[in-house]
Amino acid sequence: xxxxxxxxxxxxTLALHITARGLEVRAPMQISDRYIEQFVMSKERWxxxxxxxxxxxxxxxxxxxxxxLGYGDSVLFRGEERPIIGSxxxxxxxxxxxxxxxxxxxxxxxxxxxxxxxxxxLSRVLKREAGxxxxxxxxxxxxxxxxxxxxxxxxxxxxxWGSCSAQKRIHFAWMLMMADDEVIDYITVHELxxxxxxxxxxxxxxxxxxxxxxxxxxxxxxxxxxxxxxSEGWKPAR
Numbered sequence: 001x002x003x004x005x006x007x008x009x010x011x012x013t014l015a016l017h018i019t020a021r022g023l024e025v026r027a028p029m030q031i032s033d034r035y036i037e038q039f040v041m042s043k044e045r046w047x048x049x050x051x052x053x054x055x056x057x058x059x060x061x062x063x064x065x066x067x068x069l070g071y072g073d074s075v076l077f078r079g080e081e082r083p084i085i086g087s088x089x090x091x092x093x094x095x096x097x098x099x100x101x102x103x104x105x106x107x108x109x110x111x112x113x114x115x116x117x118x119x120x121x122l123s124r125v126l127k128r129e130a131g132x133x134x135x136x137x138x139x140x141x142x143x144x145x146x147x148x149x150x151x152x153x154x155x156x157x158x159x160x161w162g163s164c165s166a167q168k169r170i171h172f173a174w175m176l177m178m179a180d181d182e183v184i185d186y187i188t189v190h191e192l193x194x195x196x197x198x199x200x201x202x203x204x205x206x207x208x209x210x211x212x213x214x215x216x217x218x219x220x221x222x223x224x225x226x227x228x229x230x231s232e233g234w235k236p237a238r
Contacts, residue, residue: 002040002047006033013232014039014115016047023047035070039115069118075107076228077126079180084118086111100125123156123234127174130154134172137188144211147195161222162187164194175234179225186218 004023014031017024027036040047074081087108090099100109100121109121135152142149150168157163162172170191176184189212197204208215 002044004040006036016040016043018047030072031070035115042114042116069115069122071111071118075122075126076178076225077102077107077129078177078184082106084109084122086113102129123174126177127154127156130172130174130177133177133184134188137185138170138192141185141188141192141211145189145192145207147192149192149195162191164191166198168195175229178229179222182214183218183221183225186212186215186222189215 002023004025005021007024007026008029009026011026011028013028014036015026017026023040025036025040069075069084071084071086074083076082082102082105084107088111090101090108090110092098092110098110098113098117098121100107102108102125107122107125109118109125113121131154134154138149138152148168149164149170152170152172154174155171157171157173160173161176162170164170172187172191176187179187186208189208193204193207193211196207205215212218
């Protein structure tokens, strides 16, 4: 049994905080006690480690470690908040084989999953959606720009939204699917432009501007999305 104090507020995420008085769970108003308990148990190893290491009089924050998603919450998909719904259609055929799809404006996933599993299934769905959407956008802009990339792939890399190799292979992070369509198209043009200019020179940005005139506005939105992704703990670092 892990003893903890629940502090509710208007925050959107769950977070753990170890103080001199013990473990605090900072939670959104609408999350149930049962869901909080499942979340705490899923972080038992982290809690035990930091409770044992905490110097007297100091605290340890679990922000980032503490982000969790539940049924009824929402996730950004192509710039819009989309709900997470537990669906009996997503029944599990084998132990540990939780399922999920994006359909009719919602994420439908296996019912009764713990928070970590919900996040994992959502990441798989977003990666699959990226795999369907991004090659189409690359094909569209490559034709306009007169370019022929060698390949397009989706990665789980946390360091960047996209990249283009010297071999003309273009890669996109699956988290890019959280951005709106204008931002997605900007990143698509940005990476294709690297097939012509490897650096970020004036010539490079002139080429980007030709096919994405408002690219600076899209960069600003992308930075905002990056801050949200960081704060929600989808990736460990920028």
